[in-house]
Amino acid sequence: MDNHNDAGTELLNKVRHCTLCAEVLPLAPKPILQWHPAARILIAGQAPGRKAHDAGVPFADASGERLRQWLGLTAEQFYNPQLVAILPMGFCFPGTGKSGDLPPRPECAATWRQALLQPLKNLQLTIVIGQYAQAYHLPAAQSSVTHTVASWQDYWPDIIPLPHPSPRNNIWLKRNPWFTEQLLPKLQARVKQVLLRKME
Ligand code: SF4
Known part of the structure; x- marks a missing residue:
C-alpha cells in the first residue's frame, strides 16, 4: 500500500489483532x-471453516477450489488482494454445530464491515455468498438464497x-x-471483464 493507504494498513492491523469474540469462539x-x-x-x-482457520488462508478448502472454478480465477489471481478482497461476514472460525459450521459472529460485521468497505473505491463487482452475506449486502431481497440467486439478473452487473x-x-x-448452465458462464464473463478493465 502506498502512503495514502497508511490508514488502510492500520485498519487491517487492528482487525488482525481483534479479540472481541474471544469468550464465545471455540478456538482463539x-x-x-x-x-x-x-x-x-x-x-x-x-465465515472461515476449520481448514481455512488452520491454514490461516481464506477458502483454503474444497469450497475455495469450487469458488475459484466458478469465478474462472487462478489461485494466483484469487489471492491477489489488489484484485480480490475476501471479507466474510465473520472473520474468525465460529465453530461447528449439528448441521455444519455455526453462523458468523454478529459482532464482526457490526464492528468492522463498514470501515473495510468504505475505502474500496475501485470495486466493480461484489460476489455475495450465502444467507448471511445476502442479509447484509442485499437487504431488500428478503428471501431464500435460492430465490435471490435465481433473481441474479436483478442485481447485475x-x-x-x-x-x-x-x-x-x-x-x-x-x-x-x-445455475451451472446459465449463471456461471455469465459470472465468468463478468469477472474477465473486470480483470481486463484498465483502472484510471
Ligand atoms: S469474529 Fe470478528 S469481531 Fe469476532 S474476534 Fe474475530 S475479527 Fe473480532
Whole structure:
C-alpha cells in the first residue's frame, strides 16, 4: 500500500489483532480476511471453516477450489488482494454445530464491515455468498438464497449472489441446473471483464 493507504494498513492491523469474540469462539480468535483498498472484486462470504482457520488462508478448502472454478480465477489471481478482497461476514472460525459450521459472529460485521468497505473505491463487482452475506449486502431481497440467486439478473452487473460453494451444496446444484448452465458462464464473463478493465 502506498502512503495514502497508511490508514488502510492500520485498519487491517487492528482487525488482525481483534479479540472481541474471544469468550464465545471455540478456538482463539484468528481473523481470516484478504483486503487492499485497490481491490476490484469483493467476495462477501460467511465465515472461515476449520481448514481455512488452520491454514490461516481464506477458502483454503474444497469450497475455495469450487469458488475459484466458478469465478474462472487462478489461485494466483484469487489471492491477489489488489484484485480480490475476501471479507466474510465473520472473520474468525465460529465453530461447528449439528448441521455444519455455526453462523458468523454478529459482532464482526457490526464492528468492522463498514470501515473495510468504505475505502474500496475501485470495486466493480461484489460476489455475495450465502444467507448471511445476502442479509447484509442485499437487504431488500428478503428471501431464500435460492430465490435471490435465481433473481441474479436483478442485481447485475455490480452484485452477483451465489450459493455457498461447499460440497454440502451438491444436491442444491443438482436441483438447480440453471445455475451451472446459465449463471456461471455469465459470472465468468463478468469477472474477465473486470480483470481486463484498465483502472484510471
Ligand atoms: S469474529 Fe470478528 S469481531 Fe469476532 S474476534 Fe474475530 S475479527 Fe473480532
